[in-house]
Amino acid sequence: MKKKLIALLTCLVMVMMPVLASCGGGGSSEGGDASEFKVGLICLHDENSTYDLNFINGFKEAVEEMGLSEDQYMIKTNVGEDQACEDAAGELADAGCKLIFSDSFGHQDYMLQAAKNFPDVQFVSCTGVNAAASGLDNFHNAFAAIYEGRYLAGVAAGMKLNEIKEAGKLKGDAPKMGYVGAYTYAEVVSGYTSFFLGARSVCPDVTMDVTFTGSWYDETAEKEAANKLIKSGCDLISQHADSFGAPTACENAGVPDVSYNGSTKAQGPNTYIVSSRINWAPFFKSASEAVQNGETFDVDCVGTIADDSVQILELNTDVAAEGTQEKLDEVKAGLEDGSIHVFDLDTFTVGGKKADSSNVPAEGTWADFDPANAEALVADGYYHESEFRSAPYFDLQIDGINLLDTAF
Amino acid sequence: MDNKVKEPLIHITKRKMIPKKQEWAIRLGGILAALIVCAIITTITTHLNPIAVYGAMWEGSFGSERKIWAMLKELAALLLISVALTPAFKMKFWNLGGGGQVMAGVLATAACMITLADKMPSGAIMLISFVSALFAGALGAFIPAFCKAKWNTNETLFTLMMNYVATQIVAYFIIIWEKPKGSGKIGIINQQTQAGWLPEIGGKQYMLIVIVSLIMTVFMYIYLRYSKHGYELTVVGESQNTARYVGINVGKVIVRTLILCGLICGLTGWLLVAGTDHTMTTTIEGGKGFLGVMVAWLAHFNPLGMILSGLLMVFMAKGGSEISTALGLNSSYGDILTGIILFFVIGSEFFINYQIHFRKSHGKEATDA
Numbered sequence: 129m130k131k132k133l134i135a136l137l138t139c140l141v142m143v144m145m146p147v148l149a150s151c152g153g154g155g156s157s158e159g160g161d162a163s164e165f166k167v168g169l170i171c172l173h174d175e176n177s178t179y180d181l182n183f184i185n186g187f188k189e190a191v192e193e194m195g196l197s198e199d200q201y202m203i204k205t206n207v208g209e210d211q212a213c214e215d216a217a218g219e220l221a222d223a224g225c226k227l228i229f230s231d232s233f234g235h236q237d238y239m240l241q242a243a244k245n246f247p248d249v250q251f252v253s254c255t256g257v258n259a260a261a262s263g264l265d266n267f268h269n270a271f272a273a274i275y276e277g278r279y280l281a282g283v284a285a286g287m288k289l290n291e292i293k294e295a296g297k298l299k300g301d302a303p304k305m306g307y308v309g310a311y312t313y314a315e316v317v318s319g320y321t322s323f324f325l326g327a328r329s330v331c332p333d334v335t336m337d338v339t340f341t342g343s344w345y346d347e348t349a350e351k352e353a354a355n356k357l358i359k360s361g362c363d364l365i366s367q368h369a370d371s372f373g374a375p376t377a378c379e380n381a382g383v384p385d386v387s388y389n390g391s392t393k394a395q396g397p398n399t400y401i402v403s404s405r406i407n408w409a410p411f412f413k414s415a416s417e418a419v420q421n422g423e424t425f426d427v428d429c430v431g432t433i434a435d436d437s438v439q440i441l442e443l444n445t446d447v448a449a450e451g452t453q454e455k456l457d458e459v460k461a462g463l464e465d466g467s468i469h470v471f472d473l474d475t476f477t478v479g480g481k482k483a484d485s486s487n488v489p490a491e492g493t494w495a496d497f498d499p500a501n502a503e504a505l506v507a508d509g510y511y512h513e514s515e516f517r518s519a520p521y522f523d524l525q526i527d528g529i530n531l532l533d534t535a536f
Numbered sequence: 537m538d539n540k541v542k543e544p545l546i547h548i549t550k551r552k553m554i555p556k557k558q559e560w561a562i563r564l565g566g567i568l569a570a571l572i573v574c575a576i577i578t579t580i581t582t583h584l585n586p587i588a589v590y591g592a593m594w595e596g597s598f599g600s601e602r603k604i605w606a607m608l609k610e611l612a613a614l615l616l617i618s619v620a621l622t623p624a625f626k627m628k629f630w631n632l633g634g635g636g637q638v639m640a641g642v643l644a645t646a647a648c649m650i651t652l653a654d655k656m657p658s659g660a661i662m663l664i665s666f667v668s669a670l671f672a673g674a675l676g677a678f679i680p681a682f683c684k685a686k687w688n689t690n691e692t693l694f695t696l697m698m699n700y701v702a703t704q705i706v707a708y709f710i711i712i713w714e715k716p717k718g719s720g721k722i723g724i725i726n727q728q729t730q731a732g733w734l735p736e737i738g739g740k741q742y743m744l745i746v747i748v749s750l751i752m753t754v755f756m757y758i759y760l761r762y763s764k765h766g767y768e769l770t771v772v773g774e775s776q777n778t779a780r781y782v783g784i785n786v787g788k789v790i791v792r793t794l795i796l797c798g799l800i801c802g803l804t805g806w807l808l809v810a811g812t813d814h815t816m817t818t819t820i821e822g823g824k825g826f827l828g829v830m831v832a833w834l835a836h837f838n839p840l841g842m843i844l845s846g847l848l849m850v851f852m853a854k855g856g857s858e859i860s861t862a863l864g865l866n867s868s869y870g871d872i873l874t875g876i877i878l879f880f881v882i883g884s885e886f887f888i889n890y891q892i893h894f895r896k897s898h899g900k901e902a903t904d905a
Contacts, residue, residue, distance in 0.1 A: 174860070196596050196608050209721065211813040212854055215606040237724035237815070257716065313718030342711075407626070526592055536711060536720065 165227075165420040166200050167191065167412075168220035170239075172214060172232035177345070178368045178390050183254070186408030193413055195419075209234025216496020217242035221249045227414065227419040229254055229270075236269075243267040250419050252429075254408070255315070257519045259427045261496050270411055271518040272431040275322035275377040276406030276463050277438040279470045283459050284402045284443065284452050285364050285386045289331045291449035292384075299361040305336040305431035306357025308367035308374045310344045311536045318513060319368045322470045323386070324529055329475070330455070336529045337362060342536035347371040358383050375400060382441035384447055391442040401448050402456075403441040410437050416430055428518040434464045471511035476526040483511065489523055497521075548858050551891045559888050566884030570877040577876070582865060589859055593873075596858025597851050609742040609812060609851045611843075612749035613804060617828035618835075618842045619749075619756045620800035623793045625829075626760060626837050627773040629684065633695030635825020636702035637676040637798045641805020643706050644672035646816035649725045649732035649809065650713050661732035666806055673802020674795045676702060681794030685787035699825065707818050724814045734811040745807045752800060756839040769793050834881065852877060 169187045171180040184203060191201045202223060207216045213235045220228050221242070227250045230239050236256035243251040243266050252268040253259065259269040289303040305327060309316045324336045337357055345422040350373025354365050358381045366386040367374040372395045378385035379396035387396075387403035411431045418425040420505065431437020440460070443453055462468035473483055481487070485502040497516075505512055513522050525531065575586035597607040617634045623632040680694040683716075683817075713722050726732060737743035750765035760766040772779045772789050779786050808820055827849055834848075835841030856870015 176866075201865075204857075206857060206860075206867050208817070208819060208822070210815055210817055211609075212606075215602065218602050219600070219606075222602055233719060234721045234723070234817075237727055240727070305617055311718045313720070314716075316718070344720075530829070532575050536718070 164200075164224065165196070165416070166202070166223070166225045167416050167419075168197070168202045168204065168217075168223070168225035168228040170207045170220070170228065170230040170235060171203065171205045172207065172209065172235070177370065179344070180205070180231060182228075182389060182405060183408055187229070189409040189413050190412035190416060192249070193409070194416060195207075196416075207235070207320055209238075211238065213238035214241045217251065218245065221246045226250065227416055228252070229415075231255075233257075240264070240267055250415075250425075252415060255519055257517060258496070260517055265424070265427070268415075268417075268427050268429060269423065269518045270363075270413070270429040271433075271435065271514060271520065272437040273514050274404065274406050274410075274438055275318050275520060275522070276433040277406075277440055278319050278322040279326035279329075279461055279463070280440045280456055281366070281386045281402055281404045282323040282328075283455060284326075284332055284448055285323070285366065285384075286327035286330035286334060287449040287452050287455060288384050288401055288447070289327065289334055289363060293331075296353050299363055303331055303334045303364075304362050305334060306360070306362030306365045307336055307338040308350050308353045308357070308365065308369055309338055309340045311342065311370045312340060312531075312534050314523045315520045316340075316368045317524075318522035319388075320366075320511075321476075321522060321524070321526055321529065323366055323471075324526075325470060325475055326459075328528065329459075334528075337531060337532055339532045340534070340536045341369055343369070344421040345370045347373040350374045351377045354378060355381070391446055393442055397444075397446070398528050399447060400444050402443045402452075405439055405441055406431070407437050407439045410435050430514045430518045434458065469510035471513055472523060473506060473509050473511065476524075476528070478524045478526055480527065483524060487524075489521060544893050546597040547893050548890050550698075551889055554888065562887050563884050564881040566887075567877065568881075570880035573880070574873050574876050577872075582869070584863060584865075589863065589873075592859045592862040593851070593855025593870075595862065596770070596854040596856075599858070603854070605740065607850055608746050610853070611846050612742070612745040612848060613808060614824050614828060614831060614846045615749045615842055616745075616752055616800060616804040616807070617824045618798045618831040618846060619753050619839050620804070621828050622756060622832050622837050622839060622842075623760060623766070623769055624797050625832055627769040627790065627793055629681070629773075629790060629794065631677070631695050631794065631797060632692055633676065633680065633698040633825065634797075634801055634828050634831065634837050635821045635823070636695070636824060637673045637801030638805045638808070638821045639673040639699075639702035639706050640676035640798075641669035641802035642809050642816055642820055643702070643709060643805075644668035644802070645806045645809040646713075646722070646725060647709070650722075651729045653726050653729065658729075658731045658733070662734060662810060665732055665810055669806035669809075670799050670802040673800070673805060674798035677784035677794040677798025677801065681791045683791045690754050699708045703818050706816060708817065710816060713816075722816050725809075725816070726814070732810055733814060742812060744811050748803070748807060753843065754801075754826070754867075760837075760839070764788075765792070789796065825903065830878075835883075848877075848881070853855075 171183060173180045175181050175184055202220055202225060207213050209232060217228055219241055231250045231254050233255045235254035236258060239251045239253040240262055243264050247266055249268050252270050254270045256269040259267050282365045285305065292298055307320045309320060320338055320493055327334050339353045339357060341353055343349060350367065350369045350371050354374040354377035357365055364384045365374055365378050368388055370389060372392060375387055375392035375395045377386050378399045383399060384401055385396055385399045386401050389405050391403050393400045411429055415425050440456060459468060478487055481505060485506055488502060488505050489497055501516060511522060514520055577588040578584060578589050598604055610623040617638060621631055621634050648661055648668055653660050676698060680691050680698060681691040683694060684691045687810050699828045710722055714720055715723055734744055768784050768789050771784060772786055776786050809816060813820060831842050831846045831849055835843035856874060857867055859870055860867040
C-alpha cells in the first residue's frame with residue numbers, strides 16, 4: 129500500500145518538476161560583458177579517443193592562451209549525435225556560454241536547431257557543411273586545409289618509395305601504396321587524393337589502392353584492411369581512420385606507414401614515417417576573441433598550414449628517406465607562398481581527361497553546389513579546395529588511384 | 537542456549553515477510569551506506585569534496601528546467617521499455633530484445649518519414665509511421681515468441697541475437713539514406729519541412745513522450761493486476777503445467793504477451809524518432825533495452841515502482857555526465873559511482889529477503905527479526 133503511495137507521489141513529482149523549475153529559473157541565459165565571456169565545447173567521446181583528444185587539447189590551449197579562468201570554459205564529453213547534442217548545447221547556453229563548438233559531423237543538425245533557439249549565442253559545427261545554406265548568422269562551420277598536410281605527408285611517402293625502389297626492394301614492378309579509408313566521404317577522398325598527389329610529385333610512377341572500413345574507428349577492421357593491402361603488394365600504407373589498427377599492422381609486417389591525427393611512433397618505431405593533423409587551437413582562439421570583443425567571424429572558417437592550423441608531426445628520421453626534412457621544408461614554403469597548389473590541374477586526370485568546369489564536382493556528392501561556381505572551382509589552373517565552404521569537397525576519382533571497394 | 541555443537545560464524549536464513557517500513561529502512565540504509573563509501577573513494581582518489589560531487593550530480597538532473605526535461609525524456613523512454621518488458625518477465629519469458637524491438641520501431645518510423653516526406657501531408661505520415669512502428673516492434677517480438685511457443689526455443693538467446701539483427705539492419709539503411717553521401721549519417725530528418733514530426737505539447741518538446749510513458753505505466757499496472765490477460769500470464773509464469781491444467785492456451789498467451797511487449801517497444805521507437813530525436817542512428821536506443829531489465833527487476837515488476845528505479849538509473853547517468861563537465865572528472869568516474877550505488881541497492885534486496893545470524897547472538901535475534 130505504502131509502495132503504491134510512494135509511486136503515485138513520484139508520478140506527481142515528475143509532472144510537477146518542470147512547473148516548479150520554470151518558476152525558479154529565468155534570466156539565466158542572459159550573458160554579461162566581455163569579462164564574463166564563456167565558451168563551450170561539445171565532444172562525441174572523451175580524452176580516450178584520439179579524435180576528441182585533438183579537439184580538447186586545442187580547446188584547452190586556446191583558453192589558456194587567452195587567459196580564461198576555469199569557470200569561463202566548459203567541455204561536455206560523450207555527447208551523442210542525436211537529441212542529446214541539442215540538449216547539451218542548450219545547457220551550455222543556459223550556463224552563459226556565448227560561443228559553442230561541437231567536434232563531430234553528426235552534431236551539426238542539432239547545433240543548427242540550437243542556433244535557432246539561441247540567436248544571441250554563436251554556434252560552430254566543426255567539420256560540418258551546411259552553415260552557409262542555413263542562412264543563420266550565428267551558425268558556423270569550421271575545418272582546416274588538411275589536404276596541405278596530407279600532401280606533405282605524401283611527399284615523405286614518395287621519397288620513402290624512391291628509396292625502396294633504388295634499393296631494389298619493391299614488391300612489384302612499380303611502387304604501390306595502400307590506403308585505409310573510413311567512408312567514401314569527400315573529406316576522405318580529398319585526403320587520400322592529396323596524399324597520393326604529394327607522393328606522385330616526387331615518385332612519378334606510383335599507384336595507390338584504397339579500401340574503406342565503413343567506420344571512423346574500428347581497430348580490427350582497420351588492421352585487417354591494412355593487412356589485406358600489404359598482402360596484395362603495397363609498399364607503403366597510410367590511413368584515414370582513427371585507431372592504431374593500420375599502424376600496428378604495418379609494424380607487424382615491417383611495411384612503412386604514414387599516419388594521421390597524431391604521431392604513432394610509439395606503435396610503430398620501425399615503420400612510422402610521419403603524420404599530419406589539424407591543430408584547432410588557432411581557430412578556437414580567433415573565434416573566441418572575436419566573440420569576446422563583440423565582433424563577428426566568418427560563417428565558414430578554414431585554417432591553413434600558414435597559420436599553423438595544419439601541422440606535420442614528428443618525422444621519424446630512422447625510417448624516412450634521407451633528405452625528407454629538407455624536401456618537406458621546401459614544399460611547405462611553396463604551399464605557403466602559393467607557388468605550389470595541391471590540386472594543380474596539370475598533375476592529375478579524371479578518366480584520362482583533364483578536370484575542367486564540365487566534370488567538377490563529381491555527380492551526386494555535393495548536393496547544394498551551385499553549378500554557377502563550376503568555373504571558379506577550377507580557375508587559375510588548380511582546383512580550389514575548401515574555398516567555397518570549409519569542409520573538404522574534392523571528390524573526383526583521379527587516374528592512378530584504384531578503389532578496391534565502395535560499399536561505404 | 538549453549539553452543540555444544542560447532543556453529544558456523546554466520547549463517548543465512550530466508551526471511552518471512554517483513555513490514556514495509558523495515559523494508560524501506562533497509563533500502564534507505566543501503567543507499568546511505570553507498571553514499572558514504574562513494575564519499576570515501578571520491579576523497580581518496582580525486583581529493584574533491586564529496587559533497588561537491590554529489591551536488592554536481594544533483595545539478596545534472598535538476599540543475600535547470602532544460603536539465604529536468606532532458607532527464608524526464610530519458611526517464612520516459614526508459615520507463616516505456618521497462619514497462620514493455622514487464623509482462624514478459626512476469627511470464628518468465630526472458631525478453632532481452634527490448635532494444636532490438638525499439639530499433640524495429642525506429643527503422644519503420646524513419647523509413648516512413650524519409651520516403652514519404654514530399655508525397656503526403658505531415659499528419660498522414662505521422663499516422664502511417666505510427667502503424668508501421670507498432671507493427672515492426674510487434675513483429676520483432678513475435679518471431680522469438682512464436683518460435684518459443686512452437687518449438688520451445690531459448691528465448692534469452694533468441695531475443696538477445698535479435699538485437700544485433702535489428703541494429704545491423706538499421707546500420708544498412710543508414711548507409712542507404714545517408715546525407716551527404718559517404719558521411720554514414722542521416723542527420724535530422726525533414727529538418728526544414730518538419731514532415732512527420734509529432735507536435736509539441738504546451739510548447740514542450742518532450743511533453744508527449746512523458747505523458748505517453750505515464751499512461752502506459754498506469755495501463756500496465758492495471759493490465760497486470762486487474763485484467764484476465766494479466767492473470768493468465770502470471771499463471772503461465774508460475775507454472776506452465778498448472779496453466780495447461782486450468783485450460784489456458786500457453787502458446788497463445790506467450791505470443792499475445794510478447795506482441796504487447798513489441799507494440800510498446802515499437803511505440804517507443806516511434807516517439808524517439810518522430811517525437812524527440814528526429815533521426816536514426818544505431819545508438820538511438822542507448823542500451824535502454826538492457827537497462828530496462830534492471831529497472832523492471834529492481835521494482836519487482838511493479839510498473840509504478842519502475843518510476844522510482846528508473847529515476848535512480850537516469851539520475852545516476854545524468855549525474856555522471858555532469859560531474860565530468862563540472863569537475864573535469866572522466867565520465868567513467870560517474871560509472872564507478874553508479875556501480876557502487878547499484879551494488880548497495882541490489883545488496884539491500886538481499887537483506888530484505890534474507891537474514892544473517894552471527895554466532896553468539898544471545899538475546900539479539902529479537903532485534904533482527
